[in-house]
Amino acid sequence: MSDDYRAGPDHSGPAFFADPVVRAEQVRKTFDGHEVLRGISLSVTRGELVSIIGPSGCGKSTFLRCLNFLEIPDGGAVAIADVAITRAGGRWTRADEDAAHRLRAHVGMVFQSFNLFPHRTVLDNVMLAPMRVKRLPAETARAEALALLDKVGLSAIAARYPDTLSGGQQQRAAIARALAMRPDVMLYDEPTSALDPELAEEVLSVMRALDEDGMTQIVVTHDMRFARAASDRVVFMEGGEIVEIDDPDILYVSPQDVRTRRFLRSVL
Ligand SMILES: Nc1ncnc2c1ncn2[C@@H]1O[C@H](COP(=O)(O)OP(=O)(O)OP(=O)(O)O)[C@@H](O)[C@H]1O
Numbered sequence: 001m002s003d004d005y006r007a008g009p010d011h012s013g014p015a016f017f018a019d020p021v022v023r024a025e026q027v028r029k030t031f032d033g034h035e036v037l038r039g040i041s042l043s044v045t046r047g048e049l050v051s052i053i054g055p056s057g058c059g060k061s062t063f064l065r066c067l068n069f070l071e072i073p074d075g076g077a078v079a080i081a082d083v084a085i086t087r088a089g090g091r092w093t094r095a096d097e098d099a100a101h102r103l104r105a106h107v108g109m110v111f112q113s114f115n116l117f118p119h120r121t122v123l124d125n126v127m128l129a130p131m132r133v134k135r136l137p138a139e140t141a142r143a144e145a146l147a148l149l150d151k152v153g154l155s156a157i158a159a160r161y162p163d164t165l166s167g168g169q170q171q172r173a174a175i176a177r178a179l180a181m182r183p184d185v186m187l188y189d190e191p192t193s194a195l196d197p198e199l200a201e202e203v204l205s206v207m208r209a210l211d212e213d214g215m216t217q218i219v220v221t222h223d224m225r226f227a228r229a230a231s232d233r234v235v236f237m238e239g240g241e242i243v244e245i246d247d248p249d250i251l252y253v254s255p256q257d258v259r260t261r262r263f264l265r266s267v268l
């Protein structure tokens with residue numbers, strides 16, 4: 001954890017060290033002279049499910065990718081679990097990449113496209129990383145993978161290949177694969193938007209079950225119903241900024257900002 005991040009005036013005191021699993025401070029990102037993230041700050045507590053909503057192009061995916069350094073922020077700081085990385089615009093060094101590597105070990109990421117290894121069975125997809133990266137013995141990895149596949153409702157099809165699965169099944173396998181690395185937080189970028197409603201529901205109910213187990217989850221979604229019903233807090237972004245963060249029942253019923261009101265009117 002970098003010292004200047006600890007020393008910042010807003011981060012002092014026990015609150016910073018206690019519960020937040022994810023902490024972003026003033027994250028900035030510019031693409032081709034266009035400032036896509038204009039200083040995003042967000043703290044997520046262990047066990048929370050936080051949804052991020054907002055119009056297309058407002059920077060939701062970029063922010064999510066900055067949280068695990070799939071995109072390198074130009075400025076700001078991100079801390080996940082016990083790893084913090086501060087960016088002050090300078091060069092991305094080897095030491096930074098090492099820190100990002102350590103940070104990513106705490107993060108499971110699930111994308112809209114399921115990204116399973118096509119030439120591996122579902123079971124192998126879930127077992128491989130724990131064996132290769134964490135050096136788990138095959139039998140341990142297999143037992144854990146089967147337990148996870150059971151949790152996401154796929155134990156009966158563990159031996160099948162991804163292209164024989166429905167989209168909903170593939171996405172649940174992708175979730176099991178991410179969980180196999182025992183992340184502290186799961187990040188989802190529109191996990192259900194490639195799916196028919198019925199298959200989407202299978203995926204959403206897995207996420208609700210994980211929430212009940214106490215998993216910390218951040219979900220970028222266009223599914224306004226899910227965001228309202230399942231989230232502890234909803235983040236509304238527009239134009240590279242967080243406009244408003246609130247309890248979903250408050251945000252949906254009486255948003256404070258005119259931009260939130262306008263967006264919700266357009267999508268609900
Ligand atoms: N690698 C990149 N290079 C250049 N511009 C990018 C890159 N990635 C994203 N952008 C731009 O940054 C802005 C934010 O994109 P982002 O994908 O984060 O939006 P989003 O809120 O996830 O939108 P959507 O809801 O459509 O997925 C867009 O204008 C996009 O074109």
Ligand SMILES: [Mg+2]
Pocket residue numbers: 060061062189
């Ligand atoms: Mg996106």
